[in-house]
Amino acid sequence: MISVGNGSDQILDLILANLCTKSTKILTSEPTFGFFEERCKLYSINQIKIPFSKNMDLRIEDFIKKAKSVDMIYLDSPNNPTGFQFSNKDLEKLIKSFSGPVIIDEAYGEFSNSSVLRLVKKYPNLILVKTLSKAFGLAGLRVGYMIADKKFTEIFSNVIQYPYPLNTIAIECGILALEKSxxxxxxxxxxxxxxxxxxxxxxxxxxxxxxxxxxxxxxxxxxxxxxxxxxxxxxxxxxxxxxxxxxxxxxxxxxxxxxxxxxxxxxxxxxxxxx
Ligand SMILES: Cc1ncc(COP(=O)(O)O)c(C=O)c1O
The missing domain is CATH 3.90.1150.10 (Aspartate Aminotransferase, domain 1)
Structure with missing residues (x-):
């Protein structure tokens, strides 16, 4: 259920480039992770954005409602740059209510107290994206990974991803970092x-x-x-x-x-x- 990428940026980019077309609508927040927005613009993918409130928070009900008219959902959780994170209960409500892919980007997940990791087995439409760039301080190594339904990770690793996604040094250093987690x-x-x-x-x-x-x-x-x-x-x-x-x-x-x-x-x- 795991696929790797040259940083989680590459995983997000490959998902957008391969799963979306110009008619795809992606629901996300305003603001959200800048690279994701820029890649959507590059591929002319429509972004439907729900703005943060004055208190810099979001309401899950707004997402559930808007999700009815989109093809994919992307949430960075915690959000960059606000630090906001929905509770797992709220995220589960959203994932359950939606049949398309839900990308939850936990690049900063290790600094929070919750993760949707345990929901991946339950919801085949959930794509959890993580990285060694933040909590492990290894941004220059370029190691990101995704945890999702096996049917999707198999297609991702064998068809979508390049044949040699990570270099040997990144693989060895990544293993060392995980051993010292x-x-x-x-x-x-x-x-x-x-x-x-x-x-x-x-x-x-x-x-x-x-x-x-x-x-x-x-x-x-x-x-x-x-x-x-x-x-x-x-x-x-x-x-x-x-x-x-x-x-x-x-x-x-x-x-x-x-x-x-x-x-x-x-x-x-x-x-x-x-x-
Ligand atoms: C929310 C979020 N996701 C993903 C990334 C990309 O991380 P990397 O490509 O280094 O794994 C960043 C980097 O700033 C980020 O803020």
Missing amino acids: KQITSIFENIKKQRTRVIQNLKKYDAFDVFDSNANFVLFDAKGADTRVYNALIEQGISIRKLGKLASHKGCLRVTIGTSDMNSKFLLAIRDLLE
């Missing part, structure tokens, strides 16, 4: 603790709207001061992501959770700027 699990717990610390600290400032996150980053709206905050951080050697307008928020910034020292440096720089 117990050591890596402790890092996830630490990142979750640090994420709580960053969120709590940022929430102290009225200047920001801060959103809860299930990923290894935190999104906040600096309400028009985003360029000022971004530039001040750059001067201190701290690079965060400037996202600008998202949903009804005008000045969004996304900070990745680093080591405790890195997060302290970030929070001190924010304090110096705002206090």
